[in-house]
Amino acid sequence: MSINKDAHGGNVYNAGSQYNLDINEILDYSANINPLGVPQTLQQAIINNFDLLTHYPDPDYMNARRSLANWHGIEKSNIIMGNGATEIIFLLMEVFKPRKILIPCPSFSEYEQAAITAGCKVEHYRIKEEEDFIINVQDLINNIHKEIEMLILCNPNNPTSQIIKKDKMKEILSFCRENGITVVIDEAFIDFTDEQLHLSMVDQLEIYPNLFIIKALTKFFAIPGLRLGYGIAGERFIKRMEHKKQPWTLNNFASMAAEILPHDVEYIRVSSQWIKEEGVRFFQLLSKIEGIKVFKPSSNFILIKLLDPHLTSGILCDKMMGNGILIRNAENFTFLDKQYIRIAIKDGRSNDIFIQRLKQTLMEGKQHELYT
Amino acid sequence: MSINKDAHGGNVYNAGSQYNLDINEILDYSANINPLGVPQTLQQAIINNFDLLTHYPDPDYMNARRSLANWHGIEKSNIIMGNGATEIIFLLMEVFKPRKILIPCPSFSEYEQAAITAGCKVEHYRIKEEEDFIINVQDLINNIHKEIEMLILCNPNNPTSQIIKKDKMKEILSFCRENGITVVIDEAFIDFTDEQLHLSMVDQLEIYPNLFIIKALTKFFAIPGLRLGYGIAGERFIKRMEHKKQPWTLNNFASMAAEILPHDVEYIRVSSQWIKEEGVRFFQLLSKIEGIKVFKPSSNFILIKLLDPHLTSGILCDKMMGNGILIRNAENFTFLDKQYIRIAIKDGRSNDIFIQRLKQTLMEGKQHELYT
Numbered sequence: 001m002s003i004n005k006d007a008h009g010g011n012v013y014n015a016g017s018q019y020n021l022d023i024n025e026i027l028d029y030s031a032n033i034n035p036l037g038v039p040q041t042l043q044q045a046i047i048n049n050f051d052l053l054t055h056y057p058d059p060d061y062m063n064a065r066r067s068l069a070n071w072h073g074i075e076k077s078n079i080i081m082g083n084g085a086t087e088i089i090f091l092l093m094e095v096f097k098p099r100k101i102l103i104p105c106p107s108f109s110e111y112e113q114a115a116i117t118a119g120c121k122v123e124h125y126r127i128k129e130e131e132d133f134i135i136n137v138q139d140l141i142n143n144i145h146k147e148i149e150m151l152i153l154c155n156p157n158n159p160t161s162q163i164i165k166k167d168k169m170k171e172i173l174s175f176c177r178e179n180g181i182t183v184v185i186d187e188a189f190i191d192f193t194d195e196q197l198h199l200s201m202v203d204q205l206e207i208y209p210n211l212f213i214i215k216a217l218t219k220f221f222a223i224p225g226l227r228l229g230y231g232i233a234g235e236r237f238i239k240r241m242e243h244k245k246q247p248w249t250l251n252n253f254a255s256m257a258a259e260i261l262p263h264d265v266e267y268i269r270v271s272s273q274w275i276k277e278e279g280v281r282f283f284q285l286l287s288k289i290e291g292i293k294v295f296k297p298s299s300n301f302i303l304i305k306l307l308d309p310h311l312t313s314g315i316l317c318d319k320m321m322g323n324g325i326l327i328r329n330a331e332n333f334t335f336l337d338k339q340y341i342r343i344a345i346k347d348g349r350s351n352d353i354f355i356q357r358l359k360q361t362l363m364e365g366k367q368h369e370l371y372t
Numbered sequence: 373m374s375i376n377k378d379a380h381g382g383n384v385y386n387a388g389s390q391y392n393l394d395i396n397e398i399l400d401y402s403a404n405i406n407p408l409g410v411p412q413t414l415q416q417a418i419i420n421n422f423d424l425l426t427h428y429p430d431p432d433y434m435n436a437r438r439s440l441a442n443w444h445g446i447e448k449s450n451i452i453m454g455n456g457a458t459e460i461i462f463l464l465m466e467v468f469k470p471r472k473i474l475i476p477c478p479s480f481s482e483y484e485q486a487a488i489t490a491g492c493k494v495e496h497y498r499i500k501e502e503e504d505f506i507i508n509v510q511d512l513i514n515n516i517h518k519e520i521e522m523l524i525l526c527n528p529n530n531p532t533s534q535i536i537k538k539d540k541m542k543e544i545l546s547f548c549r550e551n552g553i554t555v556v557i558d559e560a561f562i563d564f565t566d567e568q569l570h571l572s573m574v575d576q577l578e579i580y581p582n583l584f585i586i587k588a589l590t591k592f593f594a595i596p597g598l599r600l601g602y603g604i605a606g607e608r609f610i611k612r613m614e615h616k617k618q619p620w621t622l623n624n625f626a627s628m629a630a631e632i633l634p635h636d637v638e639y640i641r642v643s644s645q646w647i648k649e650e651g652v653r654f655f656q657l658l659s660k661i662e663g664i665k666v667f668k669p670s671s672n673f674i675l676i677k678l679l680d681p682h683l684t685s686g687i688l689c690d691k692m693m694g695n696g697i698l699i700r701n702a703e704n705f706t707f708l709d710k711q712y713i714r715i716a717i718k719d720g721r722s723n724d725i726f727i728q729r730l731k732q733t734l735m736e737g738k739q740h741e742l743y744t
Contacts, residue, residue, distance in 0.1 A: 013430040038422045050410045053597040058385040083455055083621055090618055225425040225624030246462055249455055251623050252597030
C-alpha cells in the first residue's frame with residue numbers, strides 16, 4: 001500500500017513546517033471538521049476520568065457499542081468498533097476480499113487503497129460533472145456487471161458533497177441484494193446533511209443483509225485526532241470481522257466518547273443549526289465570485305472548479321497557503337484534474353476571511369498574470 | 373485469528389460484571405501496570421491541548437518519533453509508531469512473513485497469535501522450571517535450526533519475570549546474524565528492571581542489522597488505555613513496515629505522550645525507587661507463605677507456583693476475586709499448567725492487603741478442604 005497522506009486534507013503538519021507556521025495559526029479549510037471544536041462534555045469527561053487510562057481497553061467495547069446501538073436503534077451485535085473508519089475499511093477488504101469492487105468516482109481514496117492492499121481489483125464508475133456530480137442511479141445500476149462483488153457509496157460523497165436520496169439508495173440495495181453484491185455505504189458526513197432527508201440507511205439493516213455501513217463520530221464532533229469509527233451490519237458480517245480484528249485498537253477516551261457524545265443534544269442542535277445557516281450563506285457568497293464554479297453542497301464541504309485555464313489548483317493552493325489558508329488540492333481524485341479544489345465550511349468569521357482572501361488571490365493572479 | 377482476550381491480564385471488565393463490582397473497586401493484580409498511575413505531566417498536557425483532537429494525526433508522527441529518538445540516542449528513521457505494541461507485532465509478522473518462528477515459552481501469547489494470523493509456523497523452545505525459568509542461552513542456541521527465520525525474546529520475559537543479560541543477548545544476536553535470523557526483542561517491561569544491568573539492546577542497532585526491538589510506554593507510565601507502542605530497527609526494516617502500515621493509527625494524545633513522558637524525570641525516578649524497594653519487600657513477604665513457590669522477579673510482576681496438588685489456579689483466582697482481587701490465571705501459557713498464577717507488584721498498601729488475603733484464602737481452603 002502506498003498511503004495517500006493527504007486523504008483527509010492537506011496535512012496541516014507538512015504545510016505548517018513548509019510555510020513556517022504553527023498549526024494553530026493556519027486556517028485549515030482542507031479537513032472537513034465541525035468548527036465548533038471538541039465538545040465541552042467530552043473535555044469534562046476526560047478530565048474526570050484520567051484513571052481510565054490505567055486499564056487496558058475492554059476488548060469487547062461493550063459500553064461504547066451499547067451506547068451507539070441505542071442511538072441508532074439497533075443491537076450492539078450489529079456494531080464493530082474501529083480505530084477510525086480507516087481500521088474498519090481495511091478490515092472489511094481483508095476479511096471479504098471481494099474479487100472486484102466498483103467505486104463511483106471522484107470519491108474518498110481510502111477504499112481503493114484498502115482494496116488494493118487486500119489484493120482486490122477496482123473498477124471506477126465516472127460521476128458526471130455535467131450532471132453536477134449527482135449520481136445518476138439508473139445509469140450506475142446499468143454499469144454493475146456480474147464480476148462486481150462489492151459497491152462502495154459515500155453518502156454524502158467526498159469530495160463532491162452530493163447525496164443519494166433514500167428511495168434511490170433502496171433501488172441500488174435491492175438490485176445488489178438480488179445479485180449477491182455487498183453495498184458499503186460510508187455515512188461519515190451524514191450528520192451534516194439536512195435531517196429532513198433522513199438519509200441514513202441504518203434502519204434498513206434487516207431488509208438488506210447485503211448492507212454494510214461505515215460511520216465516524218470524528219467529523220461531526222470535531223475529534224479526528226481521537227480516532228473513533230465503527231461499522232454497522234448484520235450480525236454475521238460483524239462476527240466474521242471481529243474474528244480477524246486486532247484487539248484493543250480503540251483507546252479508552254475514544255470508547256468513552258462513544259458513550260457520551262450521542263447524549264450531547266445541545267452540541268448536536270447548535271451544529272445542525274450552524275451547518276443549515278452558514279452552509280447556505282457561504283455557498284451564496286462563493287457563488288458570486290467570478291472565475292469559479294461552485295457545486296451546491298449537501299454536507300460541510302464544497303467542491304469548486306477553477307474556470308480560468310491558466311490557474312491550476314496547485315498554484316491557487318500555494319497562493320492561499322501564503323495567506324495562511326490551507327485548502328485541499330482535489331486534482332488527485334480520480335476523474336478530477338488541476339481545475340478542482342475542495343474546501344470545508346467553517347464558522348462565519350473564518351468564512352468571511354476565506355472569501356476575502358480568495359477574491360484577492362484570484363484578482364492578484366489575474367492582474368499579474370501569475371497563472372502561467 | 374482467535375483473540376486471547378486475557379493476553380494482558382484477567383480482563384477487569386469481565387470480572388467486574390461477573391462479580392458485580394465496579395472496576396475501580398477491584399484490586400487488579402492481573403495487569404502489570406505501574407501503580408503510580410497516569411503521570412500528572414500528561415494529565416496537565418491533555419487539559420491544555422484539547423484542540424489537538426480537532427486535527428488528524430500527523431501521518432509521519434514526526435514530533436513523537438523525534439522525542440523517542442532523542443531519548444534512546446538513535447535516529448527518528450529507526451522508529452515506527454504503533455497503536456500499542458500490538459499493531460507493531462501484527463505488522464511485523466504480516467510484512468516479513470517468516471516461514472518459521474521460534475518462541476521460548478512460557479511467554480506473551482500475542483506473538484504466536486500474530487504469527488499464525490500471518491500464516492507463519494511457530495515452534496516453541498521450553499524454558500525449564502528446574503532452572504527457575506531462566507533461559508539457558510547455550511541450550512537455546514543449540515535449538516535454533518536452519519528452518520528458523522525469526523526468534524522472539526521478551527526481555528524481561530512475561531510471565532516468568534526473568535531476564536537475559538546483555539552479554540548473553542549479544543551471543544544470541546551474533547549467532548542469529550551469522551545465520552540470517554531476525555531477532556525480535558520485546559522490551560515492554562525493561563524500564564522496571566535494575567538500571568545497573570543496562571539490559572536494553574537499543575544501543576546495538578548498528579552492530580546487529582538483524583535486530584528488531586519492540587517498546588511500549590504504556591506499562592511504565594501506566595497508560596495502557598491510551599495505546600502507545602513503537603518499534604526500533606534499522607532504517608530498511610522500518611521502511612518496509614511503514615509501506616504496509618495503516619495511516620493515523622496513533623491518536624493525538626498518545627503521540628503527545630511520546631513527546632512528554634521521556635522528560636518526566638521525577639515520575640521516572642519515583643517509579644524506579646518504588647520497584648527497587650517494594651519489589652524486594654513484596655517478594656520476601658510472598659516467599660514466607662507456605663504452599664507456594666515464588667520465582668524471584670526481575671520486573672514488576674511475579675510468577676507463582678501452587679504446591680498443593682488439590683489447589684488449582686482456577687480455584688484460587690475465583691476465591692481471590694470473591695475477595696475483590698483479580699489475579700492472572702497462568703494455566704494457558706504454553707508449558708505452564710493449573711499450578712501457576714502471575715501477579716503484579718503494586719503499591720505497599722495494596723501489596724499488604726494482597727498478602728493478607730492470599731494467606732487467608734490458602735488457609736481457609738486447607739481447613740475446609742475446598743480444593744478438591
